[in-house]
Amino acid sequence: MRHIISILLENEAGALSRVAGLFSARAYNIESLTVAPTEDASLSRMTIVTSGSEEVLEQITKQLNKLVDVIKVVDLSEAAHIERELMLIKVRATGKDREEMKRMAEIFRGRIIDVTDSTYVVELTGTGAKLDAFIQAIDAGLILETVRTGVSGIGRGDRILKV
Amino acid sequence: MIMTGAEIVIRCLQEEKVEYVFGYPGGSVLHIYDELFKQDKVKHILVRHEQAAVHAADGLARSTQKVGVALVTSGPGATNAVTGIATAYMDSIPLVVITGQVPSAYIGQDAFQECDTVGITRPCVKHNFLVRDVKDIASTMKKAFHIASTGRPGPVVVDIPKDITAAKCEFDYPQTIQMRSYNPVVKGHLGQIKKAVELLLKAKRPMIYTGGGVILSDAADQLTRLTRRLGFPICNTLMGLGAYPASDAQFLGMPGMHGTVEANMAMQHSDVLLAIGARFDDRVIGNPDHFGSQPRKIIHIDIDPSSISKRVKVDVPIVGSVPDVLEEMLKLLDAEKSAPDAAALADWWKEIEGWRAKQCMKYKHKKNVIMPQYVIEKLHEVTGGNAIVTSDVGQHQMWAAQYYKFEQPRRWLNSGGLGTMGVGLPYAMGAAFAHPDKQIACVTGEASIQMCIQELSTAKQFRLPIKIICLNNRYLGMVRQWQEMFYGSRYSESYMDSLPDFVKLAEAYGHIGIRVEKPEDVEAALHKAFVEHKDECVFLDFLTDQKANVFPMVAAGKGLSDMILAEDL
Numbered sequence A: 001m002r003h004i005i006s007i008l009l010e011n012e013a014g015a016l017s018r019v020a021g022l023f024s025a026r027a028y029n030i031e032s033l034t035v036a037p038t039e040d041a042s043l044s045r046m047t048i049v050t051s052g053s054e055e056v057l058e059q060i061t062k063q064l065n066k067l068v069d070v071i072k073v074v075d076l077s078e079a080a081h082i083e084r085e086l087m088l089i090k091v092r093a094t095g096k097d098r099e100e101m102k103r104m105a106e107i108f109r110g111r112i113i114d115v116t117d118s119t120y121v122v123e124l125t126g127t128g129a130k131l132d133a134f135i136q137a138i139d140a141g142l143i144l145e146t147v148r149t150g151v152s153g154i155g156r157g158d159r160i161l162k163v
Numbered sequence B: 001m002i003m004t005g006a007e008i009v010i011r012c013l014q015e016e017k018v019e020y021v022f023g024y025p026g027g028s029v030l031h032i033y034d035e036l037f038k039q040d041k042v043k044h045i046l047v048r049h050e051q052a053a054v055h056a057a058d059g060l061a062r063s064t065q066k067v068g069v070a071l072v073t074s075g076p077g078a079t080n081a082v083t084g085i086a087t088a089y090m091d092s093i094p095l096v097v098i099t100g101q102v103p104s105a106y107i108g109q110d111a112f113q114e115c116d117t118v119g120i121t122r123p124c125v126k127h128n129f130l131v132r133d134v135k136d137i138a139s140t141m142k143k144a145f146h147i148a149s150t151g152r153p154g155p156v157v158v159d160i161p162k163d164i165t166a167a168k169c170e171f172d173y174p175q176t177i178q179m180r181s182y183n184p185v186v187k188g189h190l191g192q193i194k195k196a197v198e199l200l201l202k203a204k205r206p207m208i209y210t211g212g213g214v215i216l217s218d219a220a221d222q223l224t225r226l227t228r229r230l231g232f233p234i235c236n237t238l239m240g241l242g243a244y245p246a247s248d249a250q251f252l253g254m255p256g257m258h259g260t261v262e263a264n265m266a267m268q269h270s271d272v273l274l275a276i277g278a279r280f281d282d283r284v285i286g287n288p289d290h291f292g293s294q295p296r297k298i299i300h301i302d303i304d305p306s307s308i309s310k311r312v313k314v315d316v317p318i319v320g321s322v323p324d325v326l327e328e329m330l331k332l333l334d335a336e337k338s339a340p341d342a343a344a345l346a347d348w349w350k351e352i353e354g355w356r357a358k359q360c361m362k363y364k365h366k367k368n369v370i371m372p373q374y375v376i377e378k379l380h381e382v383t384g385g386n387a388i389v390t391s392d393v394g395q396h397q398m399w400a401a402q403y404y405k406f407e408q409p410r411r412w413l414n415s416g417g418l419g420t421m422g423v424g425l426p427y428a429m430g431a432a433f434a435h436p437d438k439q440i441a442c443v444t445g446e447a448s449i450q451m452c453i454q455e456l457s458t459a460k461q462f463r464l465p466i467k468i469i470c471l472n473n474r475y476l477g478m479v480r481q482w483q484e485m486f487y488g489s490r491y492s493e494s495y496m497d498s499l500p501d502f503v504k505l506a507e508a509y510g511h512i513g514i515r516v517e518k519p520e521d522v523e524a525a526l527h528k529a530f531v532e533h534k535d536e537c538v539f540l541d542f543l544t545d546q547k548a549n550v551f552p553m554v555a556a557g558k559g560l561s562d563m564i565l566a567e568d569l
């Protein structure tokens, strides 16, 4: 099953490689990984999308907690949460495709943020599934480049991950 | 006081009451070596290879409850140390390994003797640090000792660039350290402990199974009291030997691949299994599916949550320090009115005695050929069962574990997790420094001993009275055994050709060498080594039966009750 794990860790050199190294050393999946400092610059917040059985997930959580730089770990997918991912997608936009692409972007609540006479760059935010759906919806032959940030997640309401 | 980084490093070691540092100098650590020279509180032990420096520090740690310390230079010094670090990591041994690094400004430029030590060691340390500022040395060293020795112990590497050891700052050693990201649990959950005690009291076929965690946390006393109190059978893993006296009737021996019939059968057929500081390793429980196919309730006490339900699903997990949890259990038992089910227990013991009656450790003597098991039995006799025994890896390791009956903890030092050939002699060195009053025996094979043979020179320099018990079968015995049993006796590269004359070799290093070829000479030779040459290092080269195998054996991937016995063949 797919899980979204949120990690609060020391913003130290090497902390990222400890987490990434743990996943590769123990053969856990990483679908995506995002990390950046928080409002407190001594802390980083990381979101990892992974998959595995309940037993594997339990081990992932325990192993992450064992890392000396890791302060807190939560499996966001255990309760109400929000996930968002940003995608920048460059598409060919000529002739009748120009209008069509603009309409698709609107339907998906995307924004066209760069325009040339033959291309658009569309910015799209949403769940991973929504971004996938956009890619499915447009003509694959028109896609020139895609860049995705990977998923960031946060708990709903009172679920707060803090030191 | 204003000091250089190098001076601070040494002062930190003094503050931590470090008596011995095992090391090897080189360019990046010259400032530190210069400071070592100027003081005499911390004694430096010059080894002959960095691998041995880490193993020796590890041996010291295993035989005491202290943190072992090693010091090596950058690049090849650090890479040579990696095997030692990984060995300590797999067995959760507290170490602080200080590595020199090229000057800060050169990092990343492929400088002379540069390597990414923090990157290379990351997967085999509990934690590591690259010190970037002289002001951070003291707090980093404090953290290193704290992390290495608390929670589930392990090695910590502190990598220090050369310029940082020359830079100066005010020295102030923190007496305590707080880390928001590192707070190991100590106290076990009382509710869980209660549940465990209830389960134990209801058990019909209980079994206690303990590992290295009991040794590391110095909980042998609590374990012995609890086991006697309950009257349950107990086994100690390869890493846990000595936690419970081997001569006691409740002791069933070692479980696992080369465990006793009674230990393995009792593990497999128990209805309540109390696992303490053990991790259900593949060499202990065999095939986990086969092990899990038997219905039983498992209670697991461990300081490391990630050890629990990793390979085997556990019913009552208890995270906490082993001695604390066991004390709680004893207290609850005192308050408890009910006792274990005596009738059920008597039946269970009857069944166990049936397995025991198989006498699976019996072996056949041969005329004119020394049986390796016999050497260990005699070693036990001559040393009064009181020696610190180290071993390398192979058949000799298993025989030492099976036939030297350990009565006390921290008397048996071996590489259980990584299985590193070459640890035996350096472990003996570390133990010899920590215990100048004790007999130290290194049980080894003619192949393993050659992996760190250069340390005979260190043993000479520091007059270490180590007795090397080489069970010389002229084979990579354990490899040969697998080839005989599972590869149609095709002995691919397992014969040790062109062996040195170990007697002459020992003499060349300035030690005493004795070759023993006949069974009737074994005892006298051991006596000569341990009594006549008590204060010297003696190399005993026993020419043993070439085809002797270790039994019982559970083949890799097989179920624990699926044992091959000596008598089957």
Ligand SMILES: Cc1ncc(C[n+]2csc(CCOP(=O)(O)OP(=O)(O)O)c2C)c(N)n1
Pocket: B392, B393, B394, B395, B396, B397, B419, B420, B421, B422, B444, B445, B446, B447, B448, B449, B471, B473, B475, B476, B477, B478, B479
């Ligand atoms: C560094 C290392 N290399 C290889 C092995 C694989 N191995 C395990 S036992 C063994 C043979 C050891 O031979 P010896 O030291 O003579 O002991 P014996 O088994 O004959 O008692 C080997 C090669 C190992 N454990 N460690």
